[in-house]
Amino acid sequence: MKQPLLSIQNICSGYGSIQVLHDISLEIHTGEIVTLIGANGAGKSTLLMSIFGEPKITQGNIFYEGVCLNQLEPHKIAQQGIAQVPEGRRIFPAMTVEENILIGTTPIGPEHADKDKEDVFSLFPRLKERRNQRAGTLSGGEQQMLAMARALMARPRTILLDEPSLGLAPLVVKQIFEILKDITSLGKTIFLVEQNAFHALSLAHRAYVMVNGRITLSGSGAELLDNPEVRNAYLGGKTQRPLNP
Structure with a gap:
């Protein structure tokens, strides 16, 4: 087994x-x-x-x-x-959607950031539409998507x-x-x-x-x-x- x-x-x-x-x-x-x-x-x-x-x-x-x-x-x-998406999402509300997503690269560094960012935007097209919007202005569902997208940026x-x-x-x-x-x-x-x-x-x-x-x-x-x-x-x-x- x-x-x-x-x-x-x-x-x-x-x-x-x-x-x-x-x-x-x-x-x-x-x-x-x-x-x-x-x-x-x-x-x-x-x-x-x-x-x-x-x-x-x-x-x-x-x-x-x-x-x-x-x-x-x-x-x-x-x-x-391993990446974690915590309860309550814990995004950074004053930062933009794109800035929040890029924080997800912290464990591995920014080498693949541009490619991976476009990949998560393909998975979450709504976030791409709001990439320059402050994260705190997103709906609850959009904030959950953002927390998941941020986790994916660490290539877990x-x-x-x-x-x-x-x-x-x-x-x-x-x-x-x-x-x-x-x-x-x-x-x-x-x-x-x-x-x-x-x-x-x-x-x-x-x-x-x-x-x-x-x-x-x-x-x-x-x-x-x-x-x-x-x-x-x-x-x-x-x-x-x-x-x-």
């Missing part, structure tokens, strides 16, 4: 004396979309941040392409080929996304998830943390459920969509029609 691209092995993490993650293990293989669902406060964002080195894990190991990330600083982790092989649908209208949410499929078609691997369980599980190859800092279920996206426990907890007890497969 092929070795996973990202392997998280029995990790614990938290903030000071507060332990948030308890003995977490999961793996992600090249080209997959893997999602992690769970209620607000379950520890999902802490897991993504722990992969990126802040907070540091207190137990276990994180390997990426066989390299142990445990003691690496976040900028060194980014240089391994793996993208960690934290709640990309947060605060967006349903039609915009559907558009964002369609873009995620386009990104994987470019050869990227995605680890998606998301409260919108229906969209996330419809999109994912595999999925995990987190409750109170522990992984309680795992399986394919389709299996968890059909799981009565998941339906009752995250889908209002309903069987819904997936997005276009």
